Amino acid sequence: MHFALDRNSPVPLYYQLAQQLEAAIEHGALAPGNLLGNEIDLSTRLGLSRPTVRQAIQSLVDKGLLVRRRGVGTQVVHSQVKRPLELSSLYDDLEAAGQGPTTQVVRNETVPAGADVAAALGLAEGAEVILLERLRCTHGQPVALLCNYLPAALLELDTARLEATGLYRMMRSAGVTLHSARQTIGARCATAEEAAQLDQKEGAALLTMQRTAYDDTGRAVEYGTHIYRASRYAFDFQLLVRS
Amino acid sequence: MHFALDRNSPVPLYYQLAQQLEAAIEHGALAPGNLLGNEIDLSTRLGLSRPTVRQAIQSLVDKGLLVRRRGVGTQVVHSQVKRPLELSSLYDDLEAAGQGPTTQVVRNETVPAGADVAAALGLAEGAEVILLERLRCTHGQPVALLCNYLPAALLELDTARLEATGLYRMMRSAGVTLHSARQTIGARCATAEEAAQLDQKEGAALLTMQRTAYDDTGRAVEYGTHIYRASRYAFDFQLLVRS
DNA sequence: GAGTGGTCTAGACCACTAG
DNA sequence: TAGTGGTCTAGACCACTCG
Numbered sequence: 001m002h003f004a005l006d007r008n009s010p011v012p013l014y015y016q017l018a019q020q021l022e023a024a025i026e027h028g029a030l031a032p033g034n035l036l037g038n039e040i041d042l043s044t045r046l047g048l049s050r051p052t053v054r055q056a057i058q059s060l061v062d063k064g065l066l067v068r069r070r071g072v073g074t075q076v077v078h079s080q081v082k083r084p085l086e087l088s089s090l091y092d093d094l095e096a097a098g099q100g101p102t103t104q105v106v107r108n109e110t111v112p113a114g115a116d117v118a119a120a121l122g123l124a125e126g127a128e129v130i131l132l133e134r135l136r137c138t139h140g141q142p143v144a145l146l147c148n149y150l151p152a153a154l155l156e157l158d159t160a161r162l163e164a165t166g167l168y169r170m171m172r173s174a175g176v177t178l179h180s181a182r183q184t185i186g187a188r189c190a191t192a193e194e195a196a197q198l199d200q201k202e203g204a205a206l207l208t209m210q211r212t213a214y215d216d217t218g219r220a221v222e223y224g225t226h227i228y229r230a231s232r233y234a235f236d237f238q239l240l241v242r243s
Numbered sequence: 244m245h246f247a248l249d250r251n252s253p254v255p256l257y258y259q260l261a262q263q264l265e266a267a268i269e270h271g272a273l274a275p276g277n278l279l280g281n282e283i284d285l286s287t288r289l290g291l292s293r294p295t296v297r298q299a300i301q302s303l304v305d306k307g308l309l310v311r312r313r314g315v316g317t318q319v320v321h322s323q324v325k326r327p328l329e330l331s332s333l334y335d336d337l338e339a340a341g342q343g344p345t346t347q348v349v350r351n352e353t354v355p356a357g358a359d360v361a362a363a364l365g366l367a368e369g370a371e372v373i374l375l376e377r378l379r380c381t382h383g384q385p386v387a388l389l390c391n392y393l394p395a396a397l398l399e400l401d402t403a404r405l406e407a408t409g410l411y412r413m414m415r416s417a418g419v420t421l422h423s424a425r426q427t428i429g430a431r432c433a434t435a436e437e438a439a440q441l442d443q444k445e446g447a448a449l450l451t452m453q454r455t456a457y458d459d460t461g462r463a464v465e466y467g468t469h470i471y472r473a474s475r476y477a478f479d480f481q482l483l484v485r486s
Numbered sequence: 487g488a489g490t491g492g493t494c495t496a497g498a499c500c501a502c503t504a505g
Numbered sequence: 506t507a508g509t510g511g512t513c514t515a516g517a518c519c520a521c522t523c524g
Contacts, residue, residue: 010501012512032461038490049514051294054491062305064423067459070491071522077422078461178484179320180307186477187430187450205448207430216310218275218321234429241421253520255493281509292495297510313510314503492520500512 001029001037003046013048017056025065025076032078036066039074064240101143103166105159107133110152117149120212120223128152132167135197142198143232148224171221179216185209185235190227198229205230244272244280246289256291260299268308268319275321279309282317307483344386346409348402350376353395360392363455363466371395375410378440385441386475391467414464422459428452428478433470441472448473 003020005013024030036042036057043053057074060066068074111131118125132148148167150157155174162170171178186208195202207228215221246263248256267273279285279300286296300317303309311317354374361368375391391410393400398417405413414421429451438445450471458464 014512040490049516051515052513055512067422068491069522070520071489073490077459179310180484181482182480183482184477184479185428185450187448187473189432189446189448203432203446205430205432207428207450216320230430234427236427237425239424239426241423257493283509292497294496295494298493311510312503313501314508316509488523490520490522493518495517496515498512498514501510503509504507 005046005048014052014055014059017046017048017053018059021056021060022063022065025060030076032076034076036074036076062240064238101136101138103146103163104135104137105132105162106135107131108157108159108162113149117223121149121151121220123151130154130157132157132162134162138232141232142229144226144228145194145197146224146226148222150222151220154221167222176221177216178221179214179218181211181213183209183211187230194227198227200229200231207233207235209235248289248291257295257298257302260289260291260296261302264299264303265306265308268303273319275319277319279317279319305483307481344379344381346389346406347378347380348375348405349378350374351400351402351405356392360466364392364394364463366394373397373400375400375405377405381475384475385472387469387471388437388440389467389469391465393465394463397464410465419464420459421464422457422461424454424456426452426454430473437470441470443472443474450476450478452478 001024003017005016007013009016021030021036030036039050039053039057042048043050046053057066057068061068061074065077066074067077109131110128112126113121113123113129115125117123117129118127121129123129128151130148130150130152132146132150134146134148135142136144136146154176155171157167157170168178188206188208190198190200190202190204190206192202194200194206195204198204198206200206207230209224209226209228211222211224211226212220213222213224244267246260248259250256252259264273264279273279282293282296282300285291286293289296300309300311304311304317308320309317310320352374353371355369356364356366356372358368360366360372361370364372366372371394373391373393373395375389375393377389377391378385379387379389397419398414400410400413411421431449431451433441433443433445433447433449435445437443437449438447441447441449443449450473452467452469452471454465454467454469455463456465456467
């Protein structure tokens with residue numbers, strides 16, 4: 001086991017170590033169940049202090065890749081599920097646009113906020129918001145109808161760029177750092193209109209999702225109501241239990 | 244702002260501080276947007292070292308209650324959503340039994356694992372597993388039908404205790420420490436049989452959830468297939484974006 | 487009893503933000 | 506320029522697990 005640390009790199013040492021440990025786990029150099037060797041040895045071997053090594057290890061414990069047991073050691077978690085999907089339901093929706101699936105912007109206009117939207121975004125009723133309606137397709141078939149509201153002051157949404165880049169990336173490059181989101185996932189039967197938009201029969205099962213996303217100051221930056229064809233979409237994600 | 248730290252307590256100092264900070268945020272002594280004061284001052288005032296204070300603050304940053312900005316300071320997040328629901332979809336299902344909702348055990352028996360169950364639990368096909376089928380009701384109305392499989396060697400499931408305590412607590416007290424879970428949430432229309440069990444009409448929208456839960460060694464300890472009346476149930480949770 | 491991780495200390499230098 | 510958090514060091518003692 002060898003690690004290459006560059007003290008002149010702007011990347012923190014603990015982060016360099018964490019990345020290389022993760023890579024080693026990923027491609028099997030560190031197999032599930034393997035003990036990592038104690039922290040003192042590791043730190044002397046690497047020429048790092050113990051707290052720095054601990055910080056690297058801790059970050060992988062937080063990711064669910066390692067487990068520490070006092071009196072035993074640190075071992076690679078013996079899981080069938082290698083790579084936790086993290087925030088797949090969020091990333092999938094916000095970031096995946098422009099990859100496999102295609103997204104068509106149906107509406108992109110500024111409107112006054114209704115009561116529900118205003119409440120969700122913490123704005124006054126009637127305040128200007130951007131209404132964004134998108135149809136997402138894979139393999140030429142509609143999968144989801146995404147309706148989003150954003151405070152108009154937040155950023156400008158160019159339709160062409162939106163279809164190529166995705167909402168999430170545009171927000172990020174506009175300096176909005178997403179911090180948390182609250183989601184509600186439910187189901188219902190499709191109305192006639194919804195069925196037509198998604199190429200389904202009336203009464204077909206739909207998966208619904210509502211989300212409010214917040215930036216790191218706690219400001220609501222996005223509120224969305226999404227519906228998905230249940231026959232072609234499911235939310236798949238991994239939970240980590242915090243001890 | 245005053246904090247009471249007990250050095251004779253077995254509770255770590257950083258944890259005592261984190262708890263008291265969280266309480267102060269919770270009941271408003273630290274209002275959203277408030278700066279926390281710099282770490283050096285805090286540590287000298289509290290008679291702690293800076294790393295210890297940092298560890299306390301970091302744990303609240305991880306929970307999404309605080310934000311740190313270099314050159315600025317640490318402030319309370321200005322969020323409408325105070326208490327993240329954490330793993331509500333998991334806890335809700337595993338732990339809520341015995342609280343508001345009532346749970347009725349329909350089946351609790353040992354059966355040989357089918358191919359799908361064996362694959363999910365990482366067992367040989369035909370290995371003994373516990374099949375648990377429960378009907379969950381609130382206000383006297385059925386809400387969900389929960390079907391779970393557990394390795395038979397894991398623990399004994401007394402039906403009466405199960406209805407009173409909940410599966411999660413029983414696993415925990417049997418020494419199983421949950422570590423992660425993989426979930427898939429989807430939707431479909433109810434079959435005639437499912438509709439009858441949940442007091443719905445055929446074709447009603449159902450929310451479906453499949454979960455495999457793992458302990459801290461990566462062993463699969465539970466596989467479940469749940470269906471919910473969409474008209475009375477939705478998954479609600481909070482996501483934190485890891486920077 | 488030997489070895490492990492868990493906690494804690496008292497410093498240090500740096501990068502970033504603001505006025 | 507002053508103040509903040511970000512990183513890092515080199516020690517220390519303790520609690521736990523195991524043979």
